[in-house]
Amino acid sequence: IVDVRHEQTAAHAADGYARQTGKLGCVVTTAGPGCTNAVTGVATAFRSESPILHIGGQSSLTQHKMGSLQDLPHVDMMTPITKFASGVFSTERVADMVSMAARECFNGAYGPSYLEIPRDILDREIPIESAVIPNPGSYRTSVKSIGDPANIEKLADILVNAKRPAVLLGQQVWAAQGQDEAISFIRALDIPAYMNGASRGMLPQGDPHHFDRTRSDAFKNADVILIVGTPFDFRMGYGKRISKDATLVQIDQSYSTVGKNRDISLGLAGDPGAILAAVEQAASGRIDSGARQERQSWMAELRKIEAAKLEKLMPMFTTDQNPIHPYRLAYEINEFLAEDTIYIGDGGDIVTISAQAVRPRNPGQWMDPGALGSLGVGTGFSMAAKLAHPDKEVVCLYGDGAFGMTSFDMETAQRFGAPYLAVIGNNSAMNQIRYGQLAKYGQERGDIGNKLGDVPFSKFGEMIGGYGEEVHEAKDIQPAMQRAREAIAKTGKCAVVNVWVDPNEYAPGTKAQTMYK
Structure with a gap:
């Protein structure tokens, strides 16, 4: 238990722990201002798809709507910025509700949950045999879905025939611990890779497939563009900066994000690492030497542009x-x-x-x-x-x-x-x-x-x-x-x-x- 001076920091710390470990982060606050102070941190986790559980207090149920200290409609406040928000109305179900909230944090694209536990529910003592206590290892499953298998084959076909492919690896790849599969996919298919968010650093500087200054150039000139685990939001120009002539494929943990803000040629909803591994297997041995040579030329072209852009920045760097x-x-x-x-x-x-x-x-x-x-x-x-x-x-x-x-x-x-x-x-x-x-x-x-x-x-x-x-x-x-x-x-x-x-x-x-x- 780490006690902080301000609840915003507590929520950000829970978010940071989740981003660093891939595990659930947890923040506990008092009711009223404790909850409202944490809102910015929870909202940050919501937009960043970070799995955190916010447990907040509330006055006793016996004082409900009587004007008690710190009484606010916390669940109503937290619902728009969480994947799951609920009060707990039975001491017997506290552990059960915690497991339910935690499970929702990892359902599809990750995100926060909120539980409000009134004071009398928390203080009440009950016989242990009457409590609903899920087994920590049994209340949820690990989801490594690849979506529709037919789309795996379609994407493999698209990539095998691509001459100037490019891939962007987003936050979800790291959050879902799919970095090993992503690296293997990139190298096996000879694709220039760009990374954002926590996926930065997935390929080391100097790796022949690592690019970081030519994303706009690649997206204007590539014939196939694969977007993995990041939305078409303001950071991506809502998808408008991508060539309309390119075959555009999007992979995301959330079905509702695929195709949002920009029409796509193919979409896959599921675990980024599992999908990339399946596509690599489906494309294995199908890229001939001529196609690889074309991709090497494409990457050499991008490397020249990268070098020129870095040279332009060096006077400001030094x-x-x-x-x-x-x-x-x-x-x-x-x-x-x-x-x-x-x-x-x-x-x-x-x-x-x-x-x-x-x-x-x-x-x-x-x-x-x-x-x-x-x-x-x-x-x-x-x-x-x-x-x-x-x-x-x-x-x-x-x-x-x-x-x-x-x-x-x-x-x-x-x-x-x-x-x-x-x-x-x-x-x-x-x-x-x-x-x-x-x-x-x-x-x-x-x-x-x-x-x-x-x-x-x-x-x-x-x-x-x-x-x-x-x-x-x-x-x-x-x-x-x-x-x-x-x-x-x-x-x-x-x-x-x-x-x-x-x-x-x-x-x-x-x-x-x-x-x-």
Whole structure:
């Protein structure tokens, strides 16, 4: 049991634990404000398809609708952002309802469940023989469905005949622990692969099938595009950025997601890893040397474009400008990461920037706010990652706006032996919002409601008994992070490195967002 200072952090930590382990994360809150404080964390898990169980309190049933302390319609509130939400009205059924809620977390695409347990139901003592207690290993089954077998053969045929195929591996591949099947599939069929979410790092840098800067180019020119475990949402331009001439295939755990927002040529609903393994088997031995040569030429073409794009970014990655360019900060963090470091991004523009530079070495070593875009996830995610993997280093890059939301629970992380390194890209602004307002309204009217104070956050690290350092020049980023790493190893306390970055530099993703056009 990890007791935190704020319920939002608790919910994010449960989410982070689920993302790191593939197991159920659990958050328990009091009624009323305890539940409402956790809403953002639960909603983040809902949009990110993360399996967490939120157990909330409620006043006694004998006081129902009498105006008791913290009384709210919690189940009604939580229903839209969970896969399952219910009250528990019998002490005999508490364990049974917990198993029911947990089962729904893994039904199809993963997600959160909510249970409300009134005080008198929880306090009541009953004979153990009268309780309904499912066996922990027997209340649900492992689902590795491949969907319609005929569609497996159809997809194998499509891929065997493809000349310029491309595949995008999304969050579900990692969440369902299908990385081994995905890697084998990619290599066996000679397909260039792109990864997002926690699937980043599934293929190592330098692998001939690993691509990360040419997704838009591939999606405009590929003849077959396979989307696995990620929806056609705003991050994918709702599917509109994909060539209309391509054969488009979508694999997803959720039947309702397949074909949503964009017509597809073929859809498969089921477990991503199981489906990819079945397709690989169905296509085995059917791709001749001529077809493989065409694919090698296709990947060589993409590699040239990747190299050109990286070359274009290098001046920003290596600039010594002052204030520090945020791209330089992201680049230095990537250079700093160890082979097993878990990287977490918490913020808006700074996370978009870091996606251009930070390359996790293995799957599951990247976490970010996800589709809900919640700020404040970093503290809970970092704590959970360190508790799940105490032998691994955890580094969280915060925007200064995000750091201000949940950072007091860094003390909680320390208290439970889960220290991590917090690096803050501090531009004294909510910069993603600031860019949109300036672009739309100009300097005079747009630079309002988005500026923050110049806060030396390193003092916070020192205040909670850890390490803190301010960085004003690019050349000092690496040495400061190294000193922080050494301090964590020596003291078991968190470290905060506050890096002052240029508020007038933005990520291309921020500039491209349709809400600003």
